[in-house]
Amino acid sequence: xxxxxxxxxxDLGVEFVGPEATVHAVxxxxxxxxxxxxxxxxxxxxxxxxxxxxxxxxxxxxxxxHLAGRVExxxxxxxxxxxxxxxxxxxxxxxxxxQEPMTALDPVFTIGQxxxxxxxxxxxxxxxxxxxxxxxxxxxVQIPSAKRRLDTFPHQLSGGLRxxxxxxxxxxxxxxxxxxxxxxxxxxxxxxxxxxxxLRSLQxxxxxxxxxxxxxLGVAVEVSHKLAVMYAGRIVESGSVVDVVKRxxxxxxxxxxxxxxxxxxxxxxxxxxxxxxPNLAALPPGCSFAPRxxxxxxxxxxxxxxxxxxxxxxxxxxxxxxxxxxxxGQPETATS
Amino acid sequence: xxxxxxxxVLYTIPIAIGVSLIVFTLxxxxxxxxxxxxxxxxxxxxxxxxxxxxxxxxxxxxxxLIWLGSALTGDMGYSLRTGAPVFRTLIDAAANTMVLGVAAxxxxxxxxxxxxxxxxxxxxxxxxxxxxxxAIAGVSIPHYWLAIILVIVFSVQLGWLPxxxxxxxxxxxxxxxxxxxxxxxxALAAIPCAIVARTARACxxxxxxxxFVEALRAxxxxxxxxxxxxxxxxxxxxxxxxxxxxxxxxxxxxxxxxVFSWPGTGYLLNLAIFDRDIPVLQGTILxxxxxxxxxxxxxxxxxxxxxxxxxxx
Numbered sequence: 079x080x081x082x083x084x085x086x087x088x089d090l091g092v093e094f095v096g097p098e099a100t101v102h103a104v105x106x107x108x109x110x111x112x113x114x115x116x117x118x119x120x121x122x123x124x125x126x127x128x129x130x131x132x133x134x135x136x137x138x139x140x141x142x143x144h145l146a147g148r149v150e151x152x153x154x155x156x157x158x159x160x161x162x163x164x165x166x167x168x169x170x171x172x173x174x175x176x177q178e179p180m181t182a183l184d185p186v187f188t189i190g191q192x193x194x195x196x197x198x199x200x201x202x203x204x205x206x207x208x209x210x211x212x213x214x215x216x217x218x219v220q221i222p223s224a225k226r227r228l229d230t231f232p233h234q235l236s237g238g239l240r241x242x243x244x245x246x247x248x249x250x251x252x253x254x255x256x257x258x259x260x261x262x263x264x265x266x267x268x269x270x271x272x273x274x275x276x277l278r279s280l281q282x283x284x285x286x287x288x289x290x291x292x293x294x295l296g297v298a299v300e301v302s303h304k305l306a307v308m309y310a311g312r313i314v315e316s317g318s319v320v321d322v323v324k325r326x327x328x329x330x331x332x333x334x335x336x337x338x339x340x341x342x343x344x345x346x347x348x349x350x351x352x353x354x355x356p357n358l359a360a361l362p363p364g365c366s367f368a369p370r371x372x373x374x375x376x377x378x379x380x381x382x383x384x385x386x387x388x389x390x391x392x393x394x395x396x397x398x399x400x401x402x403x404x405x406x407g408q409p410e411t412a413t414s
Numbered sequence: 415x416x417x418x419x420x421x422x423v424l425y426t427i428p429i430a431i432g433v434s435l436i437v438f439t440l441x442x443x444x445x446x447x448x449x450x451x452x453x454x455x456x457x458x459x460x461x462x463x464x465x466x467x468x469x470x471x472x473x474x475x476x477x478x479l480i481w482l483g484s485a486l487t488g489d490m491g492y493s494l495r496t497g498a499p500v501f502r503t504l505i506d507a508a509a510n511t512m513v514l515g516v517a518a519x520x521x522x523x524x525x526x527x528x529x530x531x532x533x534x535x536x537x538x539x540x541x542x543x544x545x546x547x548x549a550i551a552g553v554s555i556p557h558y559w560l561a562i563i564l565v566i567v568f569s570v571q572l573g574w575l576p577x578x579x580x581x582x583x584x585x586x587x588x589x590x591x592x593x594x595x596x597x598x599x600x601a602l603a604a605i606p607c608a609i610v611a612r613t614a615r616a617c618x619x620x621x622x623x624x625x626f627v628e629a630l631r632a633x634x635x636x637x638x639x640x641x642x643x644x645x646x647x648x649x650x651x652x653x654x655x656x657x658x659x660x661x662x663x664x665x666x667x668x669x670x671x672x673v674f675s676w677p678g679t680g681y682l683l684n685l686a687i688f689d690r691d692i693p694v695l696q697g698t699i700l701x702x703x704x705x706x707x708x709x710x711x712x713x714x715x716x717x718x719x720x721x722x723x724x725x726x727x
């Protein structure tokens with residue numbers, strides 16, 4: 079790739095400092111993203127996906143959070159930005175779609191007011207012009223009878239329309255990077271697909287980069303160019319969608335694939351991952367997945383395994399952080 | 415929205431009738447005859463005649479209907495003590511109470527809301543702790559005690575402000591009227607101010623923890639703009655408490671009015687109780703109860719403007 083990466087994240091660490099314990103939510107996450115690229119971050123609850131997104135926008139409560147590492151978005155050193163710089167970053171450069179549209183929209187302001195407000199904050203336009211743009215945005219996210227919907231309150235919309243409205247707000251200032259935090263999880267199955275397809279087509283149409291966080295493998299595959307699998311605050315495997323899904327090289331990814339109904343013949347038994355995720359306040363040394371791993375050996379508990387590059391597909395390196403990565407990889411035998 | 419308001423207005427009619435019924439029953443449940451208290455030892459024949467002339471010999475339900483009927487036309491009888499028409503007396507007293515209540519709420523609610531919101535927004539800081547401590551003191555101090563202390567300090571010792579009455583000046587805008595109003599208004603405002611401050615603080619803190627505030631930050635809005643969103647969301651709750659407290663100011667100012675001899679409904683009620691002046695007593699209690707009903711009505715209507723979710727529920 080000749081393009082300068084739009085997003086560079088190096089060794090990102092997030093710790094929540096509490097009175098009783100320090101929770102290590104994100105432990106050394108690194109990735110890059112170029113313009114127009116979609117990264118899917120996959121992982122179960124508590125794996126640090128959402129925290130990573132919030133750290134990119136510095137949305138985490140300042141007092142209780144300790145951030146480490148380097149984040150650069152569109153040439154700006156995000157970690158060094160002050161209050162003002164951050165508010166200029168949020169909206170026109172990075173925007174976020176939240177999981178639950180009901181709680182993430184201000185209930186006492188109309189959809190139109192919320193879009194207009196965002197536009198007026200970042201661009202030097204008149205309220206009338208901003209309102210015209212707001213209408214365009216609602217049409218862009220395919221909200222029927224958009225003109226009328228401009229003056230409705232969030233509670234007057236259905237879940238799907240509400241999420242579309244949230245997407246419209248996020249797109250209000252034409253961001254270069256869109257962060258989507260499980261945007262389809264709270265929606266009905268039928269609406270999920272529609273919103274997903276909408277997001278994918280908007281991303282392509284507007285040429286935005288997107289980071290799509292989900293625990294739903296099927297959803298991640300649908301929108302992403304490359305995938306990163308997170309476990310206990312670390313990226314344990316990354317690569318092109320095909321590499322990660324068809325040729326998983328980390329036991330955790332293999333376990334995730336084995337426990338979803340994605341492309342599994344009807345009647346076949348699903349294989350759950352035994353055990354439960356580690357306590358992020360007291361992470362074991364070495365590989366955090368080792369206690370649940372069927373390939374684990376004595377070496378695994380020594381130190382966190384280095385990244386092993388196993389190949390490349392469509393320009394994306396396939397990287398796994400497992401010392402046994404070459405033994406992992408035959409899902410058929412693994413699930414038997 | 416219009417139908418909601420209309421419905422809400424119509425609801426107040428049965429409530430008002432119920433209130434009047436309770437007021438009437440309560441007053442007549444008290445043992446003893448209203449006239450015997452006033453007349454003292456007189457011969458039985460004369461007492462019976464008096465009773466008949468006041469209508470006290472009729473069965474209670476009939477008395478209620480007669481009272482309600484005439485009350486609706488503005489005739490609430492005559493005071494047993496002074497002989498003045500009750501309606502006229504009530505209007506004068508209500509005006510005085512209203513003036514004091516509005517003055518107290520202006521001070522109390524403005525200060526309470528802004529201090530509470532500020533404390534909630536900066537919660538954990540020393541400002542927050544100071545406001546919280548002041549608010550706890552405010553709700554804990556009895557207002558009549560505060561009234562007496564204010565009189566001792568500002569009237570007796572410093573001699574700055576008058577200790578009783580509403581002043582002789584007819585105009586509300588005269589300095590004399592203001593001077594008379596100041597101490598009772600402060601004494602009256604203390605508790606509502608503290609209650610509103612606590613509500614506003616808790617409310618703002620709760621809203622700050624909601625996801626949409628994070629989402630607003632993610633849109634790059636300024637902190638001032640976010641504060642606007644937060645206060646707009648806190649408004650319905652704060653408004654509801656303000657409404658209740660305003661009704662309390664109008665109806666619950668009895669002790670403060672007595673301490674300052676403020677010629678309002680509370681003072682009137684106090685006199686009527688000690689004199690067993692039934693017509694005045696009935697009228698005053700009814701009026702105070704209607705204050706509550708009306709304030710609630712106004713607050714409910716205001717809330718539909720503050721929170722768009724209400725009128726659809």
